[in-house]
Ligand code: SF4
């Protein structure tokens with residue numbers, strides 16, 4: 445889907461790269477190939493990773509909290525982030541299409557047989573498995589399951605609008621400013637991510653945003669504040685934002701893990717910018733993964749090791765309600 449044909453060449457329209465893919469070649473994502481003038485998805489029916497995870501691990505903290513979901517991935521990605529935390533499957537060194545063959549029906553069955561309430565499309569970029577995931581998501585909806593995407597947001601508007609109809613929640617990475625995206629991710633700017641987020645918002649999808657804080661690249665509180673201001677203005681002050689600690693990985697393996705106080709400062713800067721629910725990720729036990737009342741600071745939702753330990757939706761004293769989506773899937 446989403447491509448044009450021109451004299452044996454194809455032009456993909458799935459993501460803003462809009463790759464011109466000639467006979468026998470693949471696009472930047474490595475998983476969409478021109479075979480005899482038609483563009484094929486090489487990852488259709490091919491899962492490279494399946495797990496059962498708490499939804500908190502995605503991270504999604506305000507959507508169906510306390511539930512576990514079937515988490516799946518196909519290989520490939522349309523960005524080339526130097527700090528990728530999942531590079532073995534997003535950019536497999538062998539370049540091969542790794543994975544097991546499975547039908548959309550079997551994926552949904554895998555969730556329903558285990559009585560899981562939903563499916564997360566995660567670990568790599570869901571956009572580039574659009575056709576496969578679209579089929580799974582249609583069947584999942586019929587079976588009463590939720591669908592959540594963990595995405596870099598680099599998707600063109602038409603596929604974003606179509607998939608949003610089947611999506612219950614999404615966590616999109618906002619990685620940094622234009623210079624950051626250019627230098628470390630291989631894309632010219634962050635505008636497509638903003639457009640995708642606005643499309644998901646308009647479609648009524650529950651949105652949370654993640655920012656990986658990398659020493660020396662995007663770790664100034666000023667940078668967190670700017671991201672938070674964009675989120676507040678465009679997605680609303682109740683949009684949860686997760687600031688995540690970086691660990692040395694892939695091409696940035698010479699940078700030390702982010703100091704905990706730096707990630708905490710980023711979350712505080714977001715709170716000061718007016719976001720009511722800012723969290724610190726990848727630092728278990730520091731308390732900043734709990735949901736606290738923004739007025740009095742009382743812990744309302746306690747999390748431990750990426751699972752929910754206790755749940756209170758309101759602070760009765762301050763008359764503050766925690767926004768929670770997907771309650772129908774909670775036990
Ligand atoms: S989805 Fe892949 S082939 Fe299509 S434009 Fe994006 S990177 Fe290129």
Ligand SMILES: [Zn+2]
Pocket residue numbers: 737738739740741742759760761762763764
């Ligand atoms: Zn309170």
